[in-house]
Amino acid sequence: MGEDRMNGDGIEAGQIRTAVAGHERRRAWAEAEAVLGAVLGAPEVQRIGP
DSSP: OHHHHHHHHHHHHHHHHHHHHHHHHHHHHHHHHHHHHHHHHSHHHHHHOO
16 A cells, blocks of 8 residues: 555656646746847837847
């Protein structure tokens, strides 16, 4: 019975790690998009243009 519990805990821990990693990736992308949006929206950048 102890072995089954360890396997269950291991699976749950893996799922938590996967969820945390996904959250970190989404947060990093959101932060990058916010920074890029701020930079591209800056008046100096808009004035220079493409």
